[in-house]
Amino acid sequence: MSTALLIIDVQAALFDVSPRPEEAEAVIARINSLSARARSAGAPVLFIQHESLAGRLAYQSAGWQLAEGLQQAPGDAYLRKTTPDSFLRTALQDWLTERGVRDLVLCGYATEYCVDSTTRRAAALGYPVQLAADAHTTHDKAHASAVQIRQHHNATLPDLTSFGPPIVARPCAQIVFTPGAS
Template identity: 35%
Template sequence: MNPTVLIVIDLQRGVLAECFDAEGVVSRTAALVDRARDERVPIIWVQDEHDFPQDSEGWGLVEGLTRALGEPLVRKSYRDAFADTGLDELLEGFDVTHIVVAGAQSDYCIRTTTQAAAVRGYDVTLVGDAHTTTDAEWDGEQLTAQQIIAHTNRYFSGLRYPDQTFAVVPAADVAF
């Protein structure tokens, strides 16, 4: 079995409504999903049920993305997709060593979940052009979504843990 899995986080209608380059991120993620399916790489879908209860209008995946029969869905209530979910068990069942991550929001669920995966010993590839977020304000400073995405990519590209590899690559260059 392939030791790699693709995790798609929170690409839901309610999450992407105000996100930067949402259409581009969805298009690049859809292409990754197609490649993963062609290469028989497992795909795990993660959806936020705290802010968007199941079956609410904002809960569903955005147009252009569809979870196939048999692809696991992790329902989460926290920014970390590992927190109080079955994600650990799913990954163990797939005998995964490498995780590829795409989705939303860069500064919350993406950063938290990739860091949590690193702490658990996984090699992680963040798809640098397939995650997104919204503009934000912090302590009186306005941050653009582009700045947050760039910072997340920079932060993750410098991540170091013993005997693990981390990368930030464009969707077109992801190796499953």
Template identity: 35%
Template sequence: MKKALLIIDMQTMPFVWKDYGGKALYHEERLLVNTRLLIDRARQAQSPIFYVLHTETTGPRSVDQPLWEIVDPVAPAPEDFFIIKYHADSFHETDLHMLLCNNGVKGLVICGIQTDYCVDTTVKRAYSYGYEVELASDCTSTFDSDELTAEQIIRHHHHLLQQFASLLPSDQVVFKA
């Protein structure tokens, strides 16, 4: 079964928000290291890699603006795919499903930001399309809310997402060549 790596919203904004009065992204270094591991494994197996970019119509997170760019440690290669999305669901009003089908992809390994929004929604939508979904359990992140810590939010969403995806640590994810 052909698998693709789907990297959601690993853009500059979530990583610098803390520098502008926002909250810190939970375990951001671990997230970057584990995402890099997944990228390297996918490339070794020649599996397609899809970068999903949260995009706004205007402002600092619009196309080609600095906060919109993918962070350097997980930078894309020229052969990678880019999906511009305007909603939490990476499939909604994008060509993601069509591109996956055209590339013979039946399985998805999903990682990225934010566990409780775009990752959660995309995992469920991928499942509803019939993809075999694996969620890299140590490769999603979010921010503390006013009520819960990021760790609590992630643990809760991962518990719920077990109905829609296999949860595996990044070092156990396998892409076949």
């Protein structure tokens, strides 16, 4: 069984703005720690980038690029998407299958949209998910602060048991990567 790290939407237009997402620098540092540990274990690292036809997330625009400070390495993979669900109309499922990935670690932006949608879809497709509880973030909203949104998702996503595979929310320091199949 192998684990892959999916880093969702940590992009300049979403992070390198004012105001920044909650704990932006700390979240990027935790993601960098996760990706370094994944690479050391031989686990695949995938950067997922949201795009739109125009505007700040237009493909290859400055805002579409990965956020400042996010570390990349040779061998990392990249996937473009156009909806909050990283599986919808993308090659993500094939990419995971080709690498023998059996479970996922998810982190990134935005907690209540792309992280949530991808977590739910992954579980529905049969993947156990480790949600990096302190490495996903969002901006404050009118109805709830970013801290409240993250706490809510860390508490409620693991309660979704009807998909079958477990969803667990744990701090980055407790996440374990299993090397890919050889």
